[in-house]
Amino acid sequence: MADNPTLEMEQPAPAKRKGVKRRAFLIGGVAIVGAGLFGISIMDSNAVKTAAKLTAGKGEHSFATWLKIAEDNVITIYSPHTDIGQGSNTGLAQMLAEELDANWDLVKLVSAPAESAFANVGLGRGFLGEMTGQPGIINGVPQSFLSFIARQMNLQITGGSSALRFTGQVTFQKVGAATRLALIETAAKRLGVPAAELTTQDSHVIHAKSSRSLPYGKLAAEAATLSLNNEPKLKDPKNYRLMRQSVPRLDIPAKVDGTAQYGMDFSVPDMRVATIMAAPARGGKLTSVDEAPALAVKGVEKVIKLDDAVAVVAKGYWAAISGLRAMTPQFTDGGNGGISTASIFKAYDDLIAKGDPAGEAGEGDVKAAMGPKPVEAKYQVPFLHHAMMEPFALTAHYKDGKLDIWGGMQDPLASKMMAVDVSGLDSDKVTFHPMLIGGSFGRRLPMYMEIVSQVTKLAMQLPYPVKLIWSREEEIAQGAYRPQSAAVLKANVTANKRIAAFSNDYAQTESAEAETTFIYNLPAVARRNYEHKSNQITGAWRSVNSTQQGFYNESFMDELAHAAGVDPVEFRRNHLKADSRHLRVLDECARLANWKAPLPEGVGRGVAIVESFKTIVAHVIEASVKEDGMPKVHKITTVVDAGSIVNPDAAKAQIEGGTIMGLSSAIGEAVTLEKGAVQQSNFSDYPLLKLADAPLVHDIHFINSGAYMGGIGEPGVPPAAPALANALFAATGKRVRNLPILTQAKA
Amino acid sequence: MTISTTVNGKAVTLNAEPDSPLLWAIREELGLTGTKFGCGIAACGACTVHVNGEPARSCSLPVSEVAGKSITTIEGIKGADGTLHAVQKAWIAAQVPQCGYCQSGQIMAAVALIEKTGKPSDDQIDEAMTNICRCGTYPRIRKAIHAATGQAATAVEGAA
Numbered sequence A: 001m002a003d004n005p006t007l008e009m010e011q012p013a014p015a016k017r018k019g020v021k022r023r024a025f026l027i028g029g030v031a032i033v034g035a036g037l038f039g040i041s042i043m044d045s046n047a048v049k050t051a052a053k054l055t056a057g058k059g060e061h062s063f064a065t066w067l068k069i070a071e072d073n074v075i076t077i078y079s080p081h082t083d084i085g086q087g088s089n090t091g092l093a094q095m096l097a098e099e100l101d102a103n104w105d106l107v108k109l110v111s112a113p114a115e116s117a118f119a120n121v122g123l124g125r126g127f128l129g130e131m132t133g134q135p136g137i138i139n140g141v142p143q144s145f146l147s148f149i150a151r152q153m154n155l156q157i158t159g160g161s162s163a164l165r166f167t168g169q170v171t172f173q174k175v176g177a178a179t180r181l182a183l184i185e186t187a188a189k190r191l192g193v194p195a196a197e198l199t200t201q202d203s204h205v206i207h208a209k210s211s212r213s214l215p216y217g218k219l220a221a222e223a224a225t226l227s228l229n230n231e232p233k234l235k236d237p238k239n240y241r242l243m244r245q246s247v248p249r250l251d252i253p254a255k256v257d258g259t260a261q262y263g264m265d266f267s268v269p270d271m272r273v274a275t276i277m278a279a280p281a282r283g284g285k286l287t288s289v290d291e292a293p294a295l296a297v298k299g300v301e302k303v304i305k306l307d308d309a310v311a312v313v314a315k316g317y318w319a320a321i322s323g324l325r326a327m328t329p330q331f332t333d334g335g336n337g338g339i340s341t342a343s344i345f346k347a348y349d350d351l352i353a354k355g356d357p358a359g360e361a362g363e364g365d366v367k368a369a370m371g372p373k374p375v376e377a378k379y380q381v382p383f384l385h386h387a388m389m390e391p392f393a394l395t396a397h398y399k400d401g402k403l404d405i406w407g408g409m410q411d412p413l414a415s416k417m418m419a420v421d422v423s424g425l426d427s428d429k430v431t432f433h434p435m436l437i438g439g440s441f442g443r444r445l446p447m448y449m450e451i452v453s454q455v456t457k458l459a460m461q462l463p464y465p466v467k468l469i470w471s472r473e474e475e476i477a478q479g480a481y482r483p484q485s486a487a488v489l490k491a492n493v494t495a496n497k498r499i500a501a502f503s504n505d506y507a508q509t510e511s512a513e514a515e516t517t518f519i520y521n522l523p524a525v526a527r528r529n530y531e532h533k534s535n536q537i538t539g540a541w542r543s544v545n546s547t548q549q550g551f552y553n554e555s556f557m558d559e560l561a562h563a564a565g566v567d568p569v570e571f572r573r574n575h576l577k578a579d580s581r582h583l584r585v586l587d588e589c590a591r592l593a594n595w596k597a598p599l600p601e602g603v604g605r606g607v608a609i610v611e612s613f614k615t616i617v618a619h620v621i622e623a624s625v626k627e628d629g630m631p632k633v634h635k636i637t638t639v640v641d642a643g644s645i646v647n648p649d650a651a652k653a654q655i656e657g658g659t660i661m662g663l664s665s666a667i668g669e670a671v672t673l674e675k676g677a678v679q680q681s682n683f684s685d686y687p688l689l690k691l692a693d694a695p696l697v698h699d700i701h702f703i704n705s706g707a708y709m710g711g712i713g714e715p716g717v718p719p720a721a722p723a724l725a726n727a728l729f730a731a732t733g734k735r736v737r738n739l740p741i742l743t744q745a746k747a
Numbered sequence B: 001m002t003i004s005t006t007v008n009g010k011a012v013t014l015n016a017e018p019d020s021p022l023l024w025a026i027r028e029e030l031g032l033t034g035t036k037f038g039c040g041i042a043a044c045g046a047c048t049v050h051v052n053g054e055p056a057r058s059c060s061l062p063v064s065e066v067a068g069k070s071i072t073t074i075e076g077i078k079g080a081d082g083t084l085h086a087v088q089k090a091w092i093a094a095q096v097p098q099c100g101y102c103q104s105g106q107i108m109a110a111v112a113l114i115e116k117t118g119k120p121s122d123d124q125i126d127e128a129m130t131n132i133c134r135c136g137t138y139p140r141i142r143k144a145i146h147a148a149t150g151q152a153a154t155a156v157e158g159a160a
């Protein structure tokens, strides 16, 4: 590993705009896959005892932190991940329950408390050791820092399509298997038979010979006193009963009758509601505000000035937002008044033209092989907002020296630590109560959680609980965006219709080469990245840099195919390794999509294939152009190789949703800047795809290649935009090089 | 000002400023939090309720306009004995929700559409179902509406 991640990591300081660089733990994610940290101890730390104290009530027995078994045979599993709706918690429960042979009907899943006993410190420890190449180094590292890393790991695991492949494979399956062995050992003693004669099913240990069986609940008290096997043998997949099954998601019933409680829905007696406006140009400060018009609004109780924002506290949201809108606060632009979408693209052009990259990857002598007349294309994509449906909302109450916070965040533990920092309270005086999240897509990661700091500041000076709600306008204007980015691609396609050299020079506000997988097998490739900072925060947006890289590489491959006069599927095939998983995915997708079949007049077919988070996804899209110049997607065929799938229907839902998010951004979404401030304000000018424009047919197929498990929440996104752009080219002969399509249709 | 209406079959009196949106009276005064806030400008549909049986975006409907009218929220569509509405059942069967935040509004819009049309066609679904779902559950929403109205969901074979 070239980078030393410890150098890149900093404690997330709420006062600062940027905390931890995502790149560091993405590298960490790769390290874990590569190193396969299967040897970590899952059973023997103090955390296990603390967790038992925190979770196990009377008649309940805790195992290895993550589960407890009650005497009535109810099994409760604690997930360290926040299920953002991707079904990963159901998947985790399936994995643990599978190895445990639990009765699924009596399995309950709850969020782990936001306490350090539930941080994945074991992973953090192993991660740091692996990353530095010297496992001993961690002995001198304070526990708090290890916990911090553990939190980052948790966060990455949740955010990086990886709950199942890391927490699930590394910890939960083993915990289930080890607990099962302890239950068998206990039963063997009690029944006076050899353990080898015992089997397990539906939360019972069974002795077939004597037709006796014991429920887990009756064995748990004793089994919980045994030390668990750190290296239990896992099941042969052919004996799976729960994994690889489309088990209905545990969270869904509460989401159809209005009973699911999101952070927005929390309330306590005497609670007030606040709303806030931060400096429109990021980096700006509040200079003055006349509070009178706000205080004149019925229900408004207080105006609170923060360094860079002003908040209105009222009896309810309507009074608060009316009060806020009645004022005309003045902010500086923090010296960022010259920043605009155009100025950023100009800076990118200059950087690429100058040719002094911040980072470089690839192989072969591209310069020599490029030849005198390469094919060349320039692409541009805008900042994108996550636009999760639930705007930020956190409730905080400071009373008797203690601070409680309720809400939905992707990393409750890091949220708590941020509140500890901001409040100056001891960590045992701050409690974060995790609630359901109404969408995240990377938005609710700790390094961009200003709202935690804001609500803490408000609560510390108010005598009552306060719920801080961001308006949608605030949400859109103060995002942590997918970077605005531009790329210049060049290639030399020789007379034999093969690529001799390929280069991709891309510029953006943050670089992350490690996240981008280049799948083609070419003699000479160069990928060079250029960094230009703006005043905006850029963050992890579903599938991260693979969105823009997927668009660049797969659009350009299409351009090269057409330049060479070769069918786009054939052209890609010619540049993929024989027998590779990529080739199989591409071939399957082309076959299932009837790639060669004739299409109606005006309809075109486009293909794209991208690997991200270890999962390979190919889309074939059939699309045409409507009268208003906007694209119409008729049909999508998708093939996915994620190694293996825990819950096929939940995985399908993720691919459907990811594809739609990719199409939505390609078609209509752009955050643009003028004078350092975001110009969009709401869904009226940040349009998301609606049902009528979603594909009527989306045919999704999984290949169970048995390769190491990849992610599923994100990889459906990246190939969507290029497959659509390629289909539109096939339909119209017009190449889409700048997104979103809406801007060009209007122009 | 006080406004008398019926919410989920019960007579209620709301104490709200006449221009304040129905959404906040429902959520903050009545504590019915199944109806969601998403945008505040009638653009997303997360706040959809029924007013006299018609779908309405409650974030942009002043309470003064619902005086004397009958309002139904997501909490009010179950049967009297607590059984789920056919649309809710179809939503579970098709495993529609992801984050779930938009789904109260989606279900209320779908119930209104089905009450009006019986068996909505794909075009009618396109036209009526304009609520935003960032998670991209649209194929399953379509499938669930077809299933709830006894129509084979041939058009969405890919959606599970």
Ligand code: FES
Binding pocket: B036, B037, B038, B039, B040, B041, B042, B043, B044, B045, B046, B047, B048, B057, B058, B059, B060
């Ligand atoms: S909150 Fe009412 S339409 Fe969005």
Ligand code: FES
Binding pocket: A085, A389, A438, A439, B097, B098, B099, B100, B101, B102, B103, B132, B133, B134, B135, B136, B137
């Ligand atoms: S399910 Fe998340 S927004 Fe619709």
